[in-house]
Amino acid sequence: MAFELPPLPYAYDALGPYMSAETLEYHHDKHHLAYVNNGNNLLKDSGLEGKSLEEIVKESYGKNAGLFNNAGQHFNHIHFWKWMKPNGGGKSLPGKLQAKIDSDLGGYDKFRTDFVQAGVTQFGSGWAWLTLKDGKFVITKTPNGENPLVHGGVPLLGVDVWEHSYYIDYRNLRPKYLEAFVDSLINWDYVLELYEAAV
Amino acid sequence: MTTVLTTRRGMLFGAAALTLTACTGTRVRAQAPAGPFKLDPLPYAPAANEPHIDAMTMEIHHDRHHAAYVSNLNAALAQNGEAAKLPLQDILAKLGEMPEAIRTALRNNGGGHANHTMFWQIMGGKGGAPAGELAAAVERDLGGLDKLQTDFNTAGTRVFGSGWVFVTVTREGKLAIVAKPNQDTPLMDGARVLMGNDVWEHAYYLKYQNKRADYLKAWWNVVNWDKVAERYAAAKAGTLTI
Numbered sequence: 035m036a037f038e039l040p041p042l043p044y045a046y047d048a049l050g051p052y053m054s055a056e057t058l059e060y061h062h063d064k065h066h067l068a069y070v071n072n073g074n075n076l077l078k079d080s081g082l083e084g085k086s087l088e089e090i091v092k093e094s095y096g097k098n099a100g101l102f103n104n105a106g107q108h109f110n111h112i113h114f115w116k117w118m119k120p121n122g123g124g125k126s127l128p129g130k131l132q133a134k135i136d137s138d139l140g141g142y143d144k145f146r147t148d149f150v151q152a153g154v155t156q157f158g159s160g161w162a163w164l165t166l167k168d169g170k171f172v173i174t175k176t177p178n179g180e181n182p183l184v185h186g187g188v189p190l191l192g193v194d195v196w197e198h199s200y201y202i203d204y205r206n207l208r209p210k211y212l213e214a215f216v217d218s219l220i221n222w223d224y225v226l227e228l229y230e231a232a233v
Numbered sequence: 234m235t236t237v238l239t240t241r242r243g244m245l246f247g248a249a250a251l252t253l254t255a256c257t258g259t260r261v262r263a264q265a266p267a268g269p270f271k272l273d274p275l276p277y278a279p280a281a282n283e284p285h286i287d288a289m290t291m292e293i294h295h296d297r298h299h300a301a302y303v304s305n306l307n308a309a310l311a312q313n314g315e316a317a318k319l320p321l322q323d324i325l326a327k328l329g330e331m332p333e334a335i336r337t338a339l340r341n342n343g344g345g346h347a348n349h350t351m352f353w354q355i356m357g358g359k360g361g362a363p364a365g366e367l368a369a370a371v372e373r374d375l376g377g378l379d380k381l382q383t384d385f386n387t388a389g390t391r392v393f394g395s396g397w398v399f400v401t402v403t404r405e406g407k408l409a410i411v412a413k414p415n416q417d418t419p420l421m422d423g424a425r426v427l428m429g430n431d432v433w434e435h436a437y438y439l440k441y442q443n444k445r446a447d448y449l450k451a452w453w454n455v456v457n458w459d460k461v462a463e464r465y466a467a468a469k470a471g472t473l474t475i
């Protein structure tokens with residue numbers, strides 16, 4: 035199944051001022067597109083052509099670095115666009131998620147601190163995650179194109195901490211970007227959808 | 234720099250605006266905790282590499298990113314008096330012997346300090362070509378300047394995520410191209426670095442955005458070959474450190 039670039043689920047300027055149209059244009063139209071195109075080239079003759087994206091990510095991990103990097107980033111970015119929405123973020127979470135965050139992560143404030151910290155401490159390029167692992171919510175981080183799928187988890191929420199995701203708007207201030215993501219961009223309804231599909 | 238600013242479309246706000254003020258007004262430097270390492274000033278004006286590397290990128294890169302590596306390196310060493318006595322190249326060559334609690338911090342921030350110190354030193358020039366003994370070594374080991382540039386740029390575009398591409402030099406003066414992830418450096422293999430280019434997105438995003446290949450190509454225009462030749466001579470004399 036060939037990879038395809040999905041359209042952004044909102045206008046390019048919909049996430050301002052927290053994420054600018056300029057950032058989204060480069061990030062979606064250039065970076066994500068490059069992962070799709072490179073991934074399609076590397077998928078040819080890989081032996082994984084007929085598989086789903088999730089299967090390609092899992093099966094190329096540790097075996098075909100080029101394909102894995104691009105397939106992993108394709109997967110990550112497909113969800114990343116949906117993990118954000120205008121007027122998102124904040125403390126009013128769907129009840130089911132709030133209950134899990136309370137029981138597994140010590141409450142919303144602790145979740146916020148730890149999620150931001152995971153992103154800040156992912157040295158270099160990568161992602162920070164809210165992951166469902168063995169029935170529990172955990173906060174994790176991965177380098178480059180990796181994601182929780184290859185570590186036996188289900189990614190419920192992820193934030194891109196490659197510099198391309200925030201450099202135009204925040205320069206070196208990665209913590210400010212992460213705080214804005216949590217406070218003003220997270221689409222908790224999509225997190226809930228993924229959680230309900232996983233349990 | 235003007236181009237960069239006018240394409241912001243008035244999106245500047247909070248944090249980013251703060252950074253801009255700091256970078257266009259007085260040079261503000263992160264306060265490093267006391268420690269053995271310090272951030273040297275850029276050896277030229279931030280605009281010295283225009284138009285290939287814009288002044289704002291140079292300022293943020295040096296005053297913020299490099300400053301943070303120095304500050305974090307000193308913070309890690311503050312917990313360890315023995316390691317703090319070592320020269321940086323020895324810390325990096327012996328990471329496996331460093332206390333486990335600070336090993337990752339030393340790798341990331343010590344690597345970051347060494348890499349950027351070398352980086353500023355070999356830029357600020359006018360490009361062109363190496364001369365004399367260095368030119369002969371480039372011809373002999375790397376197939377000439379054109380091939381060096383092509384292979385070096387290819388290695389730089391192939392780094393997935395953040396990292397560096399280097400030319401290493403042995404005590405005998407032999408050259409090789411090596412790429413490393415994040416802030417790793419050939420110093421961690423006990424080798425010496427002749428020159429290197431930073432392919433973290435922060436090194437080029439404001440001007441080149443997703444076009445890393447264009448940045449890699451343009452960067453050769455600001456290489457200071459006299460400085461590279463000094464490093465080459467030092468490597469052969471056994472006095473090249475970071």
Ligand SMILES: [Fe+2]
Pocket residue numbers: 061065111194196198199
């Ligand atoms: Fe990204």
Ligand SMILES: [Fe+2]
Pocket residue numbers: 294298349431433435436
């Ligand atoms: Fe850098």
